[in-house]
Amino acid sequence: MLNANSPIPLYHQLKSYLQDQILQGLLKPGERIPTERELEKRFKISRTTVRQAIGDLINEGLLVRVHGKGTFVAQPRIQQHLGLLTSFTQDMEAQRRTPASRVLQFEMLPASPQVARALQLKIGEMVIVLKRVRLADGQPLALETAYLPAGPFRALLDLDMSQRSLYATLKAHFGVEPWRALQQIEAVACPAEEARHLQVSKGGPILHIYRTTFDQSNHPFEFVESYYRSDRYFFTVEIWSR
Ligand code: 16G
Structure with missing residues (x-):
């Protein structure tokens, strides 16, 4: 009462x-x-x-x-620790959710100035573009477009990426593992195409994230532009005094 x-x-x-x-x-x-x-x-x-x-x-x-x-x-949000360099698959498995991907684009294209700069390539050098809707227990959570240099990773195109983790595949097939990453997060109004794939309202709030990931030799091997559902994620970061 x-x-x-x-x-x-x-x-x-x-x-x-x-x-x-x-x-x-x-x-x-x-x-x-x-x-x-x-x-x-x-x-x-x-x-x-x-x-x-x-x-x-x-x-x-x-x-x-x-x-x-x-x-x-509401469904409880995905708790994501920003201090840990993990893959989507690892994150979902840690939270006992079933990850899945819907591949929207998987091809080789010339690098744009932004992609070339992030991957330390020349503009127009070939990159592999992998665009996926990432789902957990069947619900779309993120839309990720990853760019990788085609030189070392061309053989990726022969694999079915709807069933695999990109990081696990890079490790198994190319011996490449993420060592560190630089991530930037901003809030934007969700564009129409992304809204459709993520089943959210167009123009509503969404997190726009860029990640450049470096391998064991501190060389960038992926640049990822993604849209994460702000209604489904909660980010935590631990900070320390000087
Ligand atoms: C995470 C990463 C993404 C990476 C993906 C690999 C962000 C914000 N996160 O989602 O860069 O490509 O994991 O996931 O960019 P996978 O190994 O499950 O395919």
């Missing part, structure tokens, strides 16, 4: 109540929460109060509203 005499605003009390229900697993991911009318009746509060609490929880990513269907408990 909510306490109308408490100095804590009613909307905040309702919000805490719903948060607790989610944290305790009484309301489960994907489950529909009671309607505004039901909450209004059950707690004897105004529609405005209910809307304010639910609106806050939607903004915080704990609830999602599906037009015409209701408001649901």
Whole structure:
């Protein structure tokens, strides 16, 4: 029950109540929460109060509203540690999710100035372009376009990359392992094509990530431009004082 005499605003009390229900697993991911009318009746509060609490929880990513269907408990986000150089496959397996890829493009093309600079190639030198939708338990999470120098990695094109991890394949076939990477992250409005592949709204928030990965000899072997669903990821980084 909510306490109308408490100095804590009613909307905040309702919000805490719903948060607790989610944290305790009484309301489960994907489950529909009671309607505004039901909450209004059950707690004897105004529609405005209910809307304010639910609106806050939607903004915080704990609830999602599906037009015409209701408001649901959001899926827990993927926790990603930014200090660890791992592959998508490793990340998903560590979280007991099943990774999969849908290959959208896999071919050899001349390097653009941006790709050439990142891979320390000449503009127009051939690179392998591998564009994949990355899924976990069947849900699209990211769209990644990786560029690798065609010189050493041409034989990749003979492999079926919808079933493999790129990093595991590079290690097994070419003896190349990621040693360090430089990553940049920015928030952008999701472009139309990416929105379609990721099943998010066009123009909604999305994380745009660039990664250049270096091998054991500190030579760049991949440049990746990706779009990560900001509603599905939560990044953590540990920082130290000087
Ligand atoms: C990660 C990397 C990507 C790399 C991929 C390989 C980012 C933000 N992340 O998703 O650079 O190509 O792992 O994954 O770029 P895989 O070995 O599962 O194919």
